[in-house]
Amino acid sequence: MKNLANLLLIAVCISSSLNSFSQRLKSDDIRVMVDENFMTATTNLHHFLRLPNDGNFQEQIENNKAWCDSVFRSLKFKTQTIITDGAPLLFAEKIFHKDRKSILFYLQIDGQPIDRSEWSQNDPFEPVFKTLKNGEWTTEEFDFTQKNIPDDLRIFARSASDSKGPAMSLISALKILQEQQINPEYNIKVIMDFQEELGSPDLPKAVIKNKNLLESEMLLIMDGTRHLSNLPTLTYGARGIATATITVFGSTDALHSGQYGNYAPNPVFKAAQLINSFKDEKGIVKISGFYDGVYLSERDKELLGEIPENMDSLNSRLGIAIPEEVADTYQEALQFPSFNIRGLKAGWTGKEVRTLIPEEVIIEIDMRLVPETPGERQIELLRAHIKKEGFHMVDSIPTKEERATYPKLVSFNYRIGSKPFRTEMDSSIGEFLNSALTKVFGNTVVNMRTTGGSQPMAPFIEALNIPAVSIRIPNPDNNIHAPNENLRMGNYREGIISCIAVLTEKLP
Numbered sequence: 001m002k003n004l005a006n007l008l009l010i011a012v013c014i015s016s017s018l019n020s021f022s023q024r025l026k027s028d029d030i031r032v033m034v035d036e037n038f039m040t041a042t043t044n045l046h047h048f049l050r051l052p053n054d055g056n057f058q059e060q061i062e063n064n065k066a067w068c069d070s071v072f073r074s075l076k077f078k079t080q081t082i083i084t085d086g087a088p089l090l091f092a093e094k095i096f097h098k099d100r101k102s103i104l105f106y107l108q109i110d111g112q113p114i115d116r117s118e119w120s121q122n123d124p125f126e127p128v129f130k131t132l133k134n135g136e137w138t139t140e141e142f143d144f145t146q147k148n149i150p151d152d153l154r155i156f157a158r159s160a161s162d163s164k165g166p167a168m169s170l171i172s173a174l175k176i177l178q179e180q181q182i183n184p185e186y187n188i189k190v191i192m193d194f195q196e197e198l199g200s201p202d203l204p205k206a207v208i209k210n211k212n213l214l215e216s217e218m219l220l221i222m223d224g225t226r227h228l229s230n231l232p233t234l235t236y237g238a239r240g241i242a243t244a245t246i247t248v249f250g251s252t253d254a255l256h257s258g259q260y261g262n263y264a265p266n267p268v269f270k271a272a273q274l275i276n277s278f279k280d281e282k283g284i285v286k287i288s289g290f291y292d293g294v295y296l297s298e299r300d301k302e303l304l305g306e307i308p309e310n311m312d313s314l315n316s317r318l319g320i321a322i323p324e325e326v327a328d329t330y331q332e333a334l335q336f337p338s339f340n341i342r343g344l345k346a347g348w349t350g351k352e353v354r355t356l357i358p359e360e361v362i363i364e365i366d367m368r369l370v371p372e373t374p375g376e377r378q379i380e381l382l383r384a385h386i387k388k389e390g391f392h393m394v395d396s397i398p399t400k401e402e403r404a405t406y407p408k409l410v411s412f413n414y415r416i417g418s419k420p421f422r423t424e425m426d427s428s429i430g431e432f433l434n435s436a437l438t439k440v441f442g443n444t445v446v447n448m449r450t451t452g453g454s455q456p457m458a459p460f461i462e463a464l465n466i467p468a469v470s471i472r473i474p475n476p477d478n479n480i481h482a483p484n485e486n487l488r489m490g491n492y493r494e495g496i497i498s499c500i501a502v503l504t505e506k507l508p
């Protein structure tokens with residue numbers, strides 16, 4: 001540290017472009033600090049991953065909460081448990097400057113349930129280090145006294161990537177700064193969620209109830225995977241989701257196709273006509289008003305175009321000839337609401353096939369939502385479309401009278417899931433984060449306007465009226481939610497570097 005400071009002093013004397021030089025030095029400074037402390041950070045992550053963290057089990061929640069509580073207390077944060085109707089949340093806060101604003105960090109502490117038999121190691125909560133050798137993941141003896149941890153080494157354990165690795169990146173960054181006696185540029189609040197994988201059922205109410213406590217300038221989410229390029233990634237929003245089940249009815253029971261073929265209508269053809277009415281040949285949804293309000297400006301397109309992506313290699317990876325034509329590129333397509341048939345069932349197939357006219361067809365639908373297309377509206381548009389196609393709608397099994405009256409009969413049920421959110425990329429939070437990350441990574445930062453999946457962030461944004469961005473750390477091939485979840489050590493190292501860069505960046 002002292003040497004670097006002296007070097008800077010000399011540099012000031014000899015360099016006329018002070019600004020760029022000091023910025024470059026600052027980046028080196030951060031890297032040195034992280035390298036010196038990386039073994040400690042790895043040991044702590046290893047320790048944290050040994051705590052089972054399935055949010056379905058109260059004891060596991062309590063153990064993880066106690067661990068986080070002691071960690072934040074050792075960082076001289078004030079901690080408090082937020083009681084909810086279900087699992088508690090943990091809140092931690094440290095005022096570094098009385099006259100400055102706060103940033104709120106969201107940490108997901110729980111992980112997906114595990115199926116031990118599917119893992120290549122005995123216990124998903126006993127972390128194992130592996131490297132790829134001749135196409136195979138090979139276990140490495142890990143020496144906790146070694147100096148250099150290779151970037152391509154990976155730690156395999158549940159929640160390594162989703163999301164104890166990202167949580168530990170922030171915690172390690174805070175610890176390093178504390179040891180170096182460097183204060184972050186702003187005050188810090190942290191909220192820890194122990195049931196994210198269960199859809200954070202009690203979070204929305206807790207946020208509204210604790211508005212004053214959580215009040216801050218912005219929300220930074222330590223969750224989510226990097227862009228496919230594995231470059232440092234910032235994501236400004238997530239799509240929401242609404243689902244629906246449509247059952248198209250035929251005769252009361254399945255009928256013999258020899259006896260009743262040519263007489264009793266087969267509901268599969270009616271379902272096919274309905275399905276055909278949802279999208280045109282280019283994959284564009286034909287439901288009237290489905291895309292209304294969604295608009296990409298030239299600037300949006302320009303920003304989306306900066307993401308390093310090649311459609312040919314994407315198509316070949318997916319095994320498709322040509323994509324749908326909702327938008328010009330993959331990233332642009334994610335900015336629109338989508339309409340998907342996620343399941344379809346009628347009669348039997350394969351060895352079980354039989355000569356019957358099925359009595360019903362079940363169509364399972366999911367619609368991904370963007371802020372301009374709320375779930376309630378999309379469901380109403382879908383409902384109106386089905387009616388326009390001449391179907392009579394019931395809530396459950398039709399009555400005898402309904403069957404006698406309506407030749408085209410369906411039941412319709414729906415559910416609205418998490419809400420979409422989006423923070424503008426051309427915003428001060430975007431500038432702040434890009435300035436911080438560019439300082440350490442140069443012009444390699446990937447800014448993604450929206451990810452396809454969902455995150456439980458809408459309650460924060462609505463109740464606190466603040467922008468939210470997720471800082472993405474794990475490698476994209478990390479097997480999250482699946483067996484053999486892992487985190488690349490190079491990503492963990494860069495995660496800590498990212499956090500220090502953000503913590504030491506001046507708020508706009």
Ligand SMILES: [Zn+2]
Binds near residue numbers: 197480
């Ligand atoms: Zn997850």
